[in-house]
Amino acid sequence: xQELLYALGxxxxxxxxxGPLVIPLLRRLKFGQSIREDGPERHFAKAGTPTMGGIIILxxxxxxxLIYGGNNNEIWLALFVTxxxxxxxxxxxxxxxxxxxxxxxxxxxxxxxxxxxxVALSYIATNYMGRGTDLWIPILDMNLELGPLYYVLIFFVxxxxxxxxxxTDGLDGLAAGTTTVAALAYTVIAxxxxxxxxxxLCVSLAGASLGFLKYNAHPAKIFMGDTGSLALGGALAAVAxxxxxxxxxxxxxxxxxxxxxxxxxxxxxxxxxxxxxFRMSPIHHHFELSGWSEVKVVTVxxxxxxxxxxxxxxxLAISRGGI
Numbered sequence: 001x002q003e004l005l006y007a008l009g010x011x012x013x014x015x016x017x018x019g020p021l022v023i024p025l026l027r028r029l030k031f032g033q034s035i036r037e038d039g040p041e042r043h044f045a046k047a048g049t050p051t052m053g054g055i056i057i058l059x060x061x062x063x064x065x066l067i068y069g070g071n072n073n074e075i076w077l078a079l080f081v082t083x084x085x086x087x088x089x090x091x092x093x094x095x096x097x098x099x100x101x102x103x104x105x106x107x108x109x110x111x112x113x114x115x116x117x118x119v120a121l122s123y124i125a126t127n128y129m130g131r132g133t134d135l136w137i138p139i140l141d142m143n144l145e146l147g148p149l150y151y152v153l154i155f156f157v158x159x160x161x162x163x164x165x166x167x168t169d170g171l172d173g174l175a176a177g178t179t180t181v182a183a184l185a186y187t188v189i190a191x192x193x194x195x196x197x198x199x200x201l202c203v204s205l206a207g208a209s210l211g212f213l214k215y216n217a218h219p220a221k222i223f224m225g226d227t228g229s230l231a232l233g234g235a236l237a238a239v240a241x242x243x244x245x246x247x248x249x250x251x252x253x254x255x256x257x258x259x260x261x262x263x264x265x266x267x268x269x270x271x272x273x274x275x276x277x278f279r280m281s282p283i284h285h286h287f288e289l290s291g292w293s294e295v296k297v298v299t300v301x302x303x304x305x306x307x308x309x310x311x312x313x314x315x316l317a318i319s320r321g322g323i
Contacts, residue, residue, distance in 0.1 A: 007064040007200050008207040015060035015211025023222050026050035031097045052093045054228020058086050060208035065201050072197040078238040081121050085234030088113040089226030114159045122154040136244040138319045157246050162233030164256035167282045169229040172218035174298045178255045178305040179232045180209040185252045185309035193243045205235050254308030
C-alpha cells in the first residue's frame with residue numbers, strides 16, 4: 001500500500017514540476033492547437049493553446065512505474081503498448097501542428113500502428129505470459145474460451161479504447177479527469193487479481209493525469225493531444241487484457257463508451273436518414289450546444305465516470321465473493 005501511495009504522489013508531483021517546463025517550450029515552438037471550424041463558437045478562443053501535452057503525462061507516469069513497478073514482464077508489455085500509442089499520437093500531433101496538415105496521420109496509417117500494438121499485446125500475453133484466450137465473465141465468475149476469436153476481441157478492445165479516449169478529449173480536463181477515475185478503479189481491480197505491479201502502473205497513470213489537470217482544467221493552458229489520449233487508452237486496455245477484465249473495462253470506461261457510441265450513432269443516422277440524433281458529436285458537444293457551460297459538462301461527466309467505476313467495483317466484489 002505504501003508503494004501505491006509513493007507512486008501516486010511521485011507521478012502527481014512530477015507532472016506539476018514538468019508542466020511549467022514543457023508548456024513555455026511548446027508555446028515557443030508554436031505547437032498550438034487548431035480548432036475545428038464546425039465546433040462550438042466558444043472554442044475558437046482556444047486556438048493556439050499548446051498541444052502535445054501528453055508528454056507531461058508520459059514523463060510523470062513512466063518514472064514511478066520504473067522505480068516501483070519492478071522488473072516484471074507485464075509491466076514492460078504495458079509500457080510498450082502505452083508508449084507505442086503515445087508515439088503514434090505524437091507523430092499524428094506533429095504532422096497536424098508542425099507540418100500543418102490538419103488531418104494528421106491518415107486513418108489507415110494510424111490503424112496500422114494500432115494493429116501492430118494489438119498483435120503484439122495479444123501474442124505476447126497469450127504465448128509468453130500465460131494469459132490464455134479465455135474471457136472472464138463477471139457475476140458468473142466463469143471463463144469463456146474464445147480460441148482464435150480472442151485475438152479479434154483484443155483488437156477491438158485496444159482500438160476501441162484508444163479511440164474512445166481520444167474522442168473524449170474535447171473539453172478542458174474531460175479526458176484527464178475521467179482517466180484519473182478509471183485508473184484509480186483499475187488500481188483496485190489489479191490488486192484484487194493479485195497483480196500489485198499493474199496496480200503501481202495504474203496508480204501512476206492516475207497521479208500523472210491528476211497532476212496534468214493542474215494545467216489542463218478550464219481554462220486549459222495546454223491540451224494533451226493524441227500523444228496523451230492514445231497513450232491513456234492504450235494503458236487502460238493493456239491492463240484490462242492482462243487482468244482478464246475486458247468486460248469490466250467497458251463499465252469502468254462507460255463515459256468513453258458513450259462518447260464513442262454517440263459518434264457512431266450520429267454517423268449512421270446521418271448516412272441513412274440525413275438527420276442528426278445529436279446537435280453535435282461526440283456527445284459532450286451536444287450538451288455544450290444545449291446551453292451547458294463547459295465546466296458543467298466536464299463536472300457531470302467526471303461524476304458519471306465515478307458512478308461507472310463504483311458500479312464496476314461493486315460487480316467485481318460480487319463476482320469475487322466480497323459481498
